[in-house]
Amino acid sequence: MSECPLDFEKTKGLIPVIVQDFESKEILMQAYLNKEAWEESIRTSRGVYFSRSRQKLWRKGESSGNYQILKEVRIDCDNDSVLFVVEQIGGAACHTGHKSCYYRRWEDGILVETDKALFNPEEVYGPGH
Amino acid sequence: MSECPLDFEKTKGLIPVIVQDFESKEILMQAYLNKEAWEESIRTSRGVYFSRSRQKLWRKGESSGNYQILKEVRIDCDNDSVLFVVEQIGGAACHTGHKSCYYRRWEDGILVETDKALFNPEEVYGPGH
Numbered sequence: 001m002s003e004c005p006l007d008f009e010k011t012k013g014l015i016p017v018i019v020q021d022f023e024s025k026e027i028l029m030q031a032y033l034n035k036e037a038w039e040e041s042i043r044t045s046r047g048v049y050f051s052r053s054r055q056k057l058w059r060k061g062e063s064s065g066n067y068q069i070l071k072e073v074r075i076d077c078d079n080d081s082v083l084f085v086v087e088q089i090g091g092a093a094c095h096t097g098h099k100s101c102y103y104r105r106w107e108d109g110i111l112v113e114t115d116k117a118l119f120n121p122e123e124v125y126g127p128g129h
Numbered sequence: 130m131s132e133c134p135l136d137f138e139k140t141k142g143l144i145p146v147i148v149q150d151f152e153s154k155e156i157l158m159q160a161y162l163n164k165e166a167w168e169e170s171i172r173t174s175r176g177v178y179f180s181r182s183r184q185k186l187w188r189k190g191e192s193s194g195n196y197q198i199l200k201e202v203r204i205d206c207d208n209d210s211v212l213f214v215v216e217q218i219g220g221a222a223c224h225t226g227h228k229s230c231y232y233r234r235w236e237d238g239i240l241v242e243t244d245k246a247l248f249n250p251e252e253v254y255g256p257g258h
Contacts, residue, residue, distance in 0.1 A: 075235060
């Protein structure tokens with residue numbers, strides 16, 4: 001693999017990555033990459049992130065089976081933001097069971113849920129996930 | 130305006146915001162919001178961000194005229210990421226003159242420019258911008 005163009009130094013080791021559905025163009029989620037997650041994502045063509053809460057690599061789908069196949073990888077003009085265009089296995093990216101993490105719209109000061117969950121998180125991740 | 134649901138504390142004051150074109154669904158850019166930028170964006174229905182390099186509010190389009198009209202605002206499941214769906218005046222969001230900041234694709238270890246610039250930055254921002 002060639003030299004990684006991403007500027008991890010500037011952003012204290014973590015770079016935001018936007019995850020977009022390759023067919024609908026919907027934004028599914030936003031996560032973070034460290035250098036290791038970037039390298040594993042590229043090597044395996046899967047969505048692999050760095051979990052800030054768990055402070056370790058997060059191979060999306062390792063619990064739920066809902067992994068992500070990378071169709072396209074794009075890097076922004078400043079080398080400090082990444083776009084993954086993916087095929088989302090299972091159809092839902094959000095741990096709440098929604099297709100997209102952005103299932104709520106801000107309308108006149110209120111958050112309105114505009115999309116229904118596709119699965120019950122307790123059935124996928126187990127109780128008290 | 131109601132209470133802001135965003136958790137600025139968790140992210141040291143800055144929350145990533147994804148900016149998506151309302152027609153093509155293309156990702157135009159990714160920026161950051163502090164509380165002030167969020168409030169001004171919502172109040173004015175314009176893309177207003179916090180510039181990390183200049184450490185102040187950045188009213189997108191104030192130099193170039195290429196401002197952004199907010200069509201839809203979405204918040205993610207964790208209240209720490211925002212999606213602005215916008216109409217991009219002038220057609221180009223990137224300071225390089227490209228429609229999208231993600232005009233380069235990562236292909237087998239090489240960054241390939243897949244989109245052409247729509248304007249010459251020196252004509253819009255002046256020489257040595």
